[in-house]
Amino acid sequence: MTTASAKPVRTRFAPSPTGYLHLGGARTALYSWAFARHFGGTFILRIEDTDLERSTPEAVQAIIDGMKWLGLEHDEGPFYQMQRMERYREVVAAMLKEGSAYLCYSSPEEVEAMRERMRAAGEKPRYDGTWRPQEGKTLPAVPADRKPVVRFKNPLDGDVSWDDVVKGTITISNRELDDLVIARPDGTPTYNFCVAVDDWDMGITHVLRGDDHVNNTPRQINILRAIGAPLPLYGHLPMILGADGEKLSKRHGAVSVMDYPAQGYLPEAMLNYLARLGWSHGDDEVFSMAQFCEWFNLNHLTKSAAQFNHEKLAWLNNHYIKQADNARLAELARPLMLAEGAQFDGAPDLALVLGMLKERVNTVNELAAAAMLFYRAPQPDAALLAQHLNDAVKPALAQFAERCQSVEWSKEALAAMIKEVLAAHALKMPLLAMPLRLIVTGQLQTPAIDAVLQVFGRETILARLAKYL
CATH class of the missing domain: 1.10.10.350 (Arc Repressor Mutant, subunit A)
Known part of the structure; x- marks a missing residue:
């Protein structure tokens, strides 16, 4: 896939604010941003904050700070799902009226009992459709004082199939999917439903996201079809692994994007590194974001998981430090040096000093440490x-x-x-x-x-x- 659809390209980055902006999320944002830029399209930031127990304002700010540090500016948003509740209720009501959704009064305990029976029978555990309306079917009596959930009426037969721009054609039988809850007893909508409605309302043409979302995609496709919405093209990016081949985690070092400026990395180095962590343009290793946006397409996204290599990132950071303006480096290094007791009064010009030292360092922190010899009284052994x-x-x-x-x-x-x-x-x-x-x-x-x-x-x-x- 080298070209976009006939419609103007509209991509989105839609993190859940349950923690920091991790490297995988940053790469997803970068690819979505670059694809929109390549086609002169629109890049949207959407905060999927319906998980009230885990979503926090601090996590929202961490995501926005990470995007700002990387320079991935959004054209629209940020949109917050919790501010769109009326719209979701409107769509739920329309689906109930049209018959693509229904009220379900099964209690959580009854649903779990259904699943246990299916597990015991060697079947995939799922909701058994007790409250699903069907011609000629008599529904149970409505229990007193029990608020219903709203379930989506998933097709019973056939398959859900899409041409994934990364993984190729993926097909999942509708028999593998049950009638998922789209609204809870208190009326708040659920994740997959909100995503489908948002992608529809926001005119999203291309969805690039981590491959942990593959199982959500058939559910979202069925909801989009039920509400008469066009389908975006989907691309599911493989995860980023540590050097040991395991999923990247804190034990591999920093995984939050905002840990990296604190460690003395420049955003252009991180962007360049993330760009190559799942995409390639021949043997090109070092390139600007303008060049990346010009080159970026979906043909060269890799299907296999990428391994994070700290040495490669350090090498790129060294390259960009050597290219960086010395005055900019001085702004970054000065607060680090002040914390170490640096005395700048009557001392050499910091930008001049850093220009002399920057060839040899991999991070701004190393640069600041090396420069200290010019800003403290010598104490020779x-x-x-x-x-x-x-x-x-x-x-x-x-x-x-x-x-x-x-x-x-x-x-x-x-x-x-x-x-x-x-x-x-x-x-x-x-x-x-x-x-x-x-x-x-x-x-x-x-x-x-x-x-x-x-x-x-x-x-x-x-x-x-x-x-x-």
Whole structure:
């Protein structure tokens, strides 16, 4: 399937707010968003919050925050199912009137007894149709003081079949489906019914979602047919697995999208990674979202489960950190560094420092940690100082300090001056660079010493050298 239907493309992301936005949900949102963008269509955000016991405002906010961080902007919504109750009641009433739904007074205990009898007989447990109206059938007497549920009158014969854009043709016998409850005794509608009505009202043309919804699809198709609604095209995406081949869970590390900005990942890295976690465009690994939307189609969605690889994500994040604007990186790193006691007054420009360090790190957190050496007073280990700041090197350091007072303060001029001092004292670079690093930064591992000196500035270098000479 390379083209959309004749109707304008309308896709939706419809999470249940019972927890955080997980990686599988984020990938579903990304694919639905990209498909709408590819065809100039509409991407809708719908919050399916009818599970009152588990839905929370905090989870709604976590979903919206995750979408905002990823930059997956919706064109319509967010729509909330709990704000559409009147519409659902209207459709239920119409279905009761038309005969595609009926009142059922069986108690939960009676329904469970039906299922137990079927299990004992080796049959699939289901509602047995006690209250289903049929020609010539006499229904039981209505129990006093018992509120009914409303059940959908599912077809008794035939099959439900659809061409899944990911999995191919899927066929399920109607005998496998019972008359599901579409409204509870208090009148609140149930999940599959709400989804069908919403997809109808919102004109959804393509439904991309996780393959844990495959069993819901025949029920929703039958409801859509019963209410005279057009059917969207369905595509069920395989789940994301951990490196051990098991379903991705907290024991594999972060599974909430919003854990990743906290760990120093950039949204463009996460989007690029999720895009390739179930879809491909030849051997292309790194691409912008504009390029992804141009390329994205449903032909290249993979049928097999994808494995989440943290090393691959880290590699992509390194790529995007290297591409990122240094001022943007400074905005992200500064609060992390302040929490660690960084002192920015009179210190080097943070964007300049991060630009020097970003080639070597995989996350913004690593970048912030690496930059701390420029924003706190050095505290070199006494034993290391005694080892590296010895009598053999002190004359060279003294000459270096003297030359620092007048040398042009550029990386190139500093590098040339260091070479001249080394030659004058017949020393190799490490013998001078190691004590310099300790005095200036308090550590032995830093970027190139000439770059470090340039960033700190003349006054800071002279002040720190004076403490030890």
